[in-house]
Amino acid sequence: MTHPEATEITPKVDLPGWPDTKTGPKKDTLTGRRTAIGEWLAESSLFTISLISILALGLIMLFLLMEGSPTFSFVSIRDFVLGHFWYPTDEPPDFGILPLITGSVSVTLISSLIAVPSGVMTAIYLSEIAPPRVAEILKPAIELLASLPSVVIGFFGMVAVAPLMQEVFDIPTGLNLFTASIMLAFMSIPTICTISEDALRSVPITYREASLALGATPFETISKVTVPAALSGITTAIILGMSRAIGETMVVLMVAGGAAMIPESIFDPIRPMPASIAAEMGEAPFRGDHYHALFATGITLFLFTILFNVLAMSASRRFRLKG
Amino acid sequence: MTFSLPKNIVSGKRGTAQKIWFTLFRVAAGINVLALFAVIAFIISRGISAISWEFLSEMPRNSMTEGGILPCIIGTVSLALGALGVAFPVGVGTAIYLNEYASQGKVVGVIRFAISNLAGVPSVVFGLFGLAFFCTVLNLGVSLVSGALTLGIMSLPVIIGASEEALKAVPNTYREASLGLGASKWQTICRVVVPSALPGILTGSILALGRAAGETAPIMFTGAVFFTPDLPSSVFDEVMALPYHIYVLATAGTHIGETRHLQYGTALVLIALVLGMNLFAIIIRSRLRNRNRV
Numbered sequence: 001m002t003h004p005e006a007t008e009i010t011p012k013v014d015l016p017g018w019p020d021t022k023t024g025p026k027k028d029t030l031t032g033r034r035t036a037i038g039e040w041l042a043e044s045s046l047f048t049i050s051l052i053s054i055l056a057l058g059l060i061m062l063f064l065l066m067e068g069s070p071t072f073s074f075v076s077i078r079d080f081v082l083g084h085f086w087y088p089t090d091e092p093p094d095f096g097i098l099p100l101i102t103g104s105v106s107v108t109l110i111s112s113l114i115a116v117p118s119g120v121m122t123a124i125y126l127s128e129i130a131p132p133r134v135a136e137i138l139k140p141a142i143e144l145l146a147s148l149p150s151v152v153i154g155f156f157g158m159v160a161v162a163p164l165m166q167e168v169f170d171i172p173t174g175l176n177l178f179t180a181s182i183m184l185a186f187m188s189i190p191t192i193c194t195i196s197e198d199a200l201r202s203v204p205i206t207y208r209e210a211s212l213a214l215g216a217t218p219f220e221t222i223s224k225v226t227v228p229a230a231l232s233g234i235t236t237a238i239i240l241g242m243s244r245a246i247g248e249t250m251v252v253l254m255v256a257g258g259a260a261m262i263p264e265s266i267f268d269p270i271r272p273m274p275a276s277i278a279a280e281m282g283e284a285p286f287r288g289d290h291y292h293a294l295f296a297t298g299i300t301l302f303l304f305t306i307l308f309n310v311l312a313m314s315a316s317r318r319f320r321l322k323g
Numbered sequence: 324m325t326f327s328l329p330k331n332i333v334s335g336k337r338g339t340a341q342k343i344w345f346t347l348f349r350v351a352a353g354i355n356v357l358a359l360f361a362v363i364a365f366i367i368s369r370g371i372s373a374i375s376w377e378f379l380s381e382m383p384r385n386s387m388t389e390g391g392i393l394p395c396i397i398g399t400v401s402l403a404l405g406a407l408g409v410a411f412p413v414g415v416g417t418a419i420y421l422n423e424y425a426s427q428g429k430v431v432g433v434i435r436f437a438i439s440n441l442a443g444v445p446s447v448v449f450g451l452f453g454l455a456f457f458c459t460v461l462n463l464g465v466s467l468v469s470g471a472l473t474l475g476i477m478s479l480p481v482i483i484g485a486s487e488e489a490l491k492a493v494p495n496t497y498r499e500a501s502l503g504l505g506a507s508k509w510q511t512i513c514r515v516v517v518p519s520a521l522p523g524i525l526t527g528s529i530l531a532l533g534r535a536a537g538e539t540a541p542i543m544f545t546g547a548v549f550f551t552p553d554l555p556s557s558v559f560d561e562v563m564a565l566p567y568h569i570y571v572l573a574t575a576g577t578h579i580g581e582t583r584h585l586q587y588g589t590a591l592v593l594i595a596l597v598l599g600m601n602l603f604a605i606i607i608r609s610r611l612r613n614r615n616r617v
Contacts, residue, residue, distance in 0.1 A: 035507050042509040043424055050425075053435040053483070056476050060444060063455040065589035121351035129348055138352055140605045145359045147530070147601040149537025150446075151566040152590050155573055156362050159583075186358050193355070217333045219341035240443070247445025249540040250566075254574060274447040274540070281454070281544050299450045302444065309443040313436075 063304060067287075068295035071095070080296060086260040086271075088280065088290040095293045097300065099260045103270035104301070107180050107256060107264055108246045114185035115245070116238050119192030123237075126193070127200040128222050136189040146190030154254035157183040162255060171267045173257060178266045180256035184245045192241035199233020200226060243308035247301065249274035273301045365597070366590050373588025383550070392589055394554055398562030399596070400465075401555070402546060403536040405471025405477055411528055413475075414482030417518075418524075421483075422490040423512055442480035446540040449477045453545035466557040470546015476543055478531040485527020489520040522611050526604045532598035537593065539566040549575075565593040 071080060075095045083096015122142070126135050161183065162174030203226050211221040227234070255267020258279065271279075277294050284290040331342050356593070379390030425431040453473030465471045493516050501511040517524075539547075549569040556561050572586045573579065 039507055039509050042512075043420075046420035049413055050434050052413050053417060053434055053479060055442055056442075056479065057437040057441050058440075059456060060448065060452045063452050064448070065453070065459075067455045089487055106483040114539055118351045118354065122349045122355050123350040125348035129345060130352070136609075138356060138607075140602075141356045141359055141556060143605060144598060145355060147533055147537070147597060148359070148362060149539070149566055149593055149597055151537070151539045151569050152366065152594055153362065153570055155586065155590055156365060157596050158573060159586075170387050175576075177592070186355075190451060213537055217337050219344050220337070221334075241444050245449070247443070249445065249447040250570065254570065274445055277447050277451065278540055278543055280449070295451060295455070298448050302448050305443045305445055305448075309440050 029307065041228070051254065057071070061302075064295060064299050068292060068299045071289070071292040071296035073250075074289055075219075075293070080293075081300070084262065086276070088284070088293060095289070097273070097276075097293075097297055098269055099262050100273045100276050100297060101300065102262045103177075103252075103256070103260070104246050104272035104274070104304070107177055107184060107252060107270060107272050108141075108242055108264065110177065110181035111184035111188060112238070112242050114182060115188045115192055116242055118185070119189040119237070119241060120196050120234060122189070123193045123196035123200060123234075124210050124222060124227070127197045128226060142190050142193055146194075150187060150248060150250040151254075153183055153187060154251040157251065157255035169267065173269060174268060175255055175257040176267045177256065177263050177270045180252050180270070181266075183251045183255050184248055187248055187251060188241035188245045191244050192237045195237035195240060196230070196234045199237065200231040203229045232315045236312045239308050239312040239315065243305050243312070247274060247305050249278050253278050273297050277301070340604070359482045363594065366587060368582075370587035370589075370591030373584045374591060375543045378588055379592070381552075384526070392563075392565070392568065392585075392592065394551060394563040395565045395568045395589065396592065396596075397554060398547065399536050399565040399593075401467060402470050402474060402542060402562065402564055403532050405467060405558075406474035406535040407528060407532050409472055409475025410478040410482050410531060414479050414526060414531075415486050417479075418483050418486030418490055419512060419517070421447055422487050423508075423516065438480050438483055441476070442484075444477075446477065446538055447543075449473050449541040450544050452476075455539060458545055464559065465546060465548065465561050466559045467545070467546055467555055467562050470542040470564075471558075473541045474538060477538065478535050480532040481534060482527055483529065485530065486524045489523025489527065490516065492523060494518045522607065526608045526611070529600050529604040529607075533597045536600070537566060537597045539564075539570055543567060565589055565596070569593065 040162050075083070080095055080097060082098055082100070084098055085094035085096045086099055087094040121300065126138060126142075130138065157179055158175070162179050164174070165171070165176075165179050166174035206227055207225050208221055211225040212218070216224065252270075252272045254277040256272060256275055258275065259269040260271040260276065261268065263270050277297055280290065281294055284294055378391045379396065380393055382393060384390035417438075421431065421434065425434075448475065453469055457463050457469040457472050458465055461469075463472075497515050497519060498511055501515040502508070506514070542564055545562040546562055548561040549563070549567070549571045551561055551563055569586055569589050572582050572589070
């Protein structure tokens, strides 16, 4: 299956060859008016159904804004985004999400330092090097990795990886930025790998043949021809992988340590935005300040993923023009 | 792909570089597969001892420290099926429209933009939306139906993507033949195109079902609670769910150490459920591909 977010990347194949009604044969007059109405009804109800996606996205934005915007009546946008202290239950409370933003950004960056090389290299192996038989076994394995529930990965990080980290690095707690980044990397690797592989496979075989015929080695062909030709597809893959990492909730909730501080070392515990929302929403009084502030945090998170998505789309558009 | 890079041995410096890099590529692929097996093997080895008929078929007892996880299994299955019930008709309908009717217009562009953005929305944001819209505005409260609707919207892009791919794979000759026999466009879609795409659509739906079953964040504030004394009796009841159960047992409460074996057991049941569905879908799909190739 193509990755759901990759619909924009795969170059659009021509629409199915329905005959053109304007130039094609005239409409069947034998079947008469009932069919014509039926046809119209079918098409317009399908069209209506397909508007539900727009409606859903619209409603998500609307309700985030509605429940989040009251935040800015008790804290200014500037203090909210740049405030250093997140103590929503103190008296008086502090609603500064800078520590949560830096938490999210740092865990996303560090996890992509692991996930990008690993995901792209796996994609290169699968598409360029692996014998078809091996690839046939490895690809489902990568897909299964993607399907592991995030709570299970978080749980595994908590009970298996964190104690190991604590021992190996001799640190007070294994629940920190570094461990969270590793676990998160394994959640974004399948995204990066699948989309990169699609991009690599869509590079015409003639490119490779030409390169090999000029005397380049297989590795030189990969590094100087195939990968550069697929580069914008790979870029899209990386951005979508990072988007997945920044929005991922359970892993950072369970493994990142939960301290709302701006991290100073990779072994500091952090509290990324999704973790904060998930952990606190249950206790926040309904439509209280804390509740609204969590929705405003949701808006911030949503804006990050929209930004990633738009970047990914523009990268893939360039890819399509080139292809 | 019918092309593979030549396997001739390259000598000298370029050959060494190639050897090193190719080894790195192999290692990277190996690590990822290893990670999958490490997680699965770990959960199985620790969790298998907790699995018994009693564990699967009884209510929890003694404030969750003993007994079974039956309500969680029922809750997760009904949440996932409910989500599919929402996402399947909408997703397949959208895919049919996009693939069979739509031309590259502005509205279609907006629909596609919405779908790909919907796919990127963080799961916790779906949870916030479900809380604000389904639970509050529609007054459904924390319930099975709110959770299922939230999960359904989340699975929508997956089902649309899979269905569209399945529809694209239907050869145009099928459409032409049906039209040539005098069928109308809608008849062709109903009786020719969709039936031949159906296995692919169903495979994608199983994948979406598995994904919905494993999600935690969207149901945390919309459908799942840590404990219900009884099994849900209507769709407006709160439910227990496997992923949320693991999360709460592992992080909150005073019995984290004592319930460790229950946590492993619950995690094992969840991955068996989710990976089972995925494996099933992957096997069907590879059979389909082989059939199509012939």
